[in-house]
Amino acid sequence: MWLEDVGLRYNRRGPWVLRQVKVGVAPGEAVVVLGRNGAGKSTLLQLAAGVLRPSRGRVLDRPSVVGWVPERFPADQPFTVDGYLAAMARIVGLSPITADRAVRRWVDRLGIGPFRTVRLSQLSKGTAQKVGLAQALLRPPGLLVLDEPWEGLDAAARELVPQVVDEVLADGGSVLVSDHRGETVRLPGAREWLVADGAVVERAPSDAAAVAVVELEVPVGQLPATVARLRAEGHHVLRVRGQNAPPEATRPGAGPSSEVAR
Template sequence: MHLRDLWVHYGRGAPWVLREVHAELQPGEVGIVAGRNGAGKSTLLSVIAGIRPATRGTVDDRPTVVGWVPERFAAAQPFTARRYLLQMAAIRGLTAVAARAAVDRWAQRLYLTPFLGTKMSQLSKGSAQKVGLAQALLVPPGLLVLDEPWEGLDAQTREEIPALIAEVTAAGGMVLVSDHRGETVKMPHTTQWLVHDGRLTVTAAGEAERRCVIEISVAQSQAESTAARLRADGHDVLAVRL
């Protein structure tokens, strides 16, 4: 898949959210999209997934089956989790039998089975996010795009995500996952996609030194200046928790 000179803005006269984006992703590759809040990560992912058109430039050779996992799944839908997933499987072209098998398999894998009969509007945030994850995997995706998939998930399911990603890539799929919390630092053989001021810098697997997360504690009054100093020194400040 090739991203060729992508430029994106949200309306005529609006500032560019993404500029001069060039990149490629090969089958079996994982790209970790990093950057500060508001840097343009979600916009980039939605353009790559085909949800939002680029203002200029093209995304070529996008796989036919794209799985999209949004940051916040929309649970306000008048279905049970099972009915929702069965309908999504039907949209993806699965037969009724194959749809039931796929739903049961992913529900079991994501510890969702007890909640399949629950109305979506009554699901906890974490369970709803699991439904959002399951719908993207019902058919093996050629491209799986995950926008902060860890939000709201329990620790058990969070641990599953690297394994799920590895399965998709082992089957020849590509994966792009955004992460501003450093959850992906343990994942091996990934390409780093850093979005900064609307521009993308890609560091191929092997070229990048392995990253790690250091948590530090400072006086609240010094939080802003410390973060600024760290950024000036070339470090990525992933989060400031007050």
């Protein structure tokens, strides 16, 4: 997908939010979109996903299947989780049997089974965000666009996002993702686009020397709370070691013997 001289303003006399954007992402590539709040990151992602049409320029070679996850899922809808996902599966062209299989797969992976009969408007922000992620993946996307996908998610779901990205890339898809939590440290090798002053420029990935690794020692009884707090603050927990660590905490990324501090 390629953005060719793309510009956007929200009304004819309004300021340009983006102008003369010339960037592209190839199949199998992931791009992290960076920039301060209000710089135009979400606007860029919506242009890439086809949610917005450019005021100038054009978007070329956008895949036919695009998975779009906005920063805040629009939960004010009169559907249950099951009803919404089934309807979205029909919209993306899945047969009834394939749709049912896809819905069950993502409901199970994202842990939203207990909420299948709950109306969207009654969901917490984190659960609603999982529903938004599920709908974007019902049909394998050629382009997956994630706007702050970690926002509001629990620890297990946050760990799943990089797995999903890897799966899309392995299938030959492309991924665009924005993030202000520092979670994209989990996406090594991703390119970086910086949005500032209406322009989008590619920059070299952050130097590894700018990242510090800190080892922590905590009592086993405080392990779950420590892991949760570190991740909530945006740190990347790398591994656990120690004979007294619970078995489920010794998996890579599951415990707090070390974490990346930024």
